[in-house]
Amino acid sequence: MKCRKCGATAAINMRQHKLALCEEHFLEWMPEQTQRFVEKYRMFAPEDKILVAVSGGKDSLSLWDILHRLGYRADGLYIGLGIDGGIGYSDESRRLSEKFAAERGLTLHVVEVEATYGATIPELAVISHRGRDKPCAVCGLNKRYIMNRAAHDGGYNVLATGHNLDDEAAVLMQNTLNWAGGYLVRQAPVLEANRPGLARKVKPLCRFYEREMAAYAIVCGIEYIYDECPHAVGSTTLYNKEILNQMEERRPGAKLQFYLSFLQAKEQGLFALQADDAELHACEKCGQPTSAPGPEGCSFCRLWDKVRAVKGAQLPLPARPTIEISDES
């Protein structure tokens, strides 16, 4: 197969676009398309200060690479979750994130959950009895809280995550199967910072297939952690991705159409009545935005209070997360 632009041997064929490209033109095409999505969904402008949430995986590191190539001011945030899973998952993902930043002279902020709050995510899940045998619920809560707080405290007005189209389509499928109107209305390439204390969240890769993101990382020579979090094995998201890929195999473009049709339907007001108008106020304990009333604080504070009650004085009570800066450009 030949590259559509130059006729050289193609490196990737994107069946949903009927487009084959060589390595050189694929590396041009990805940032061009990212810039197109950034503008189309009004994600951010050159003067914005962006914090990229990096996990050491292909998507987040590639996103950081692309934003850097496009000339945006983008720093990274790595959250150490303390997950081992027999493969040193968190240690390895931190090492790869730091290596990526150092090689490019980029600034990476690191927040280690255990060092900052006193327990790893798996410990937290066990102590708080949340999520049965999987710590994913408490992990998500902690990541959302720490990302928002790091963006706010660091003066970043945009928080970018590496969600690709397969991620978005899998979540969309689950929310559609459950008719979860509240979640459907909030799923978008941009979540506006329309409440005090909330960072503007953007997903610049939301229209790229997971396949394209892996190809980009390989062609760029980005070293990324190949394993997903050990706790994600067997998850509903992975199952949904498998189903969607079976559909894609039969009908190229099926995943893209599913997601784009959803965005179009939303734009046309299909989910207007589900608009989320919950009142947010500052948590009495940590000051972060929450809809939870009373002196017990937000769900993050309540979770950690519960853990502190169990572990007693072993846990620190930080006023702010400890943010290390591993490399200043």
Added chain:
Amino acid sequence: MTVKMVYRGKEYEVQEGMTVRDAIKKVGLQPETILAVHGGKLLTDDTILKSDMKTIKLVAVISGGSPFPRSQRTRTGEGWGEGVQ
């Protein structure tokens, strides 16, 4: 003649002359979720496998969810080759 394909530490032998896409299907994997790499370079799905290729590395594009035991899984994306900057 056969060509060796390696996926998450597991080796498969397939006949030369097949396309990458057919070979991936032949060993029971989903072509949409796999990238084939030879000598650090990506191969498109229509590439014909030749015996002089010796070993093709199959890279799962979806992290995690491996049907294989963890001991057979690689830990990082090592050995991608030089890449194009």
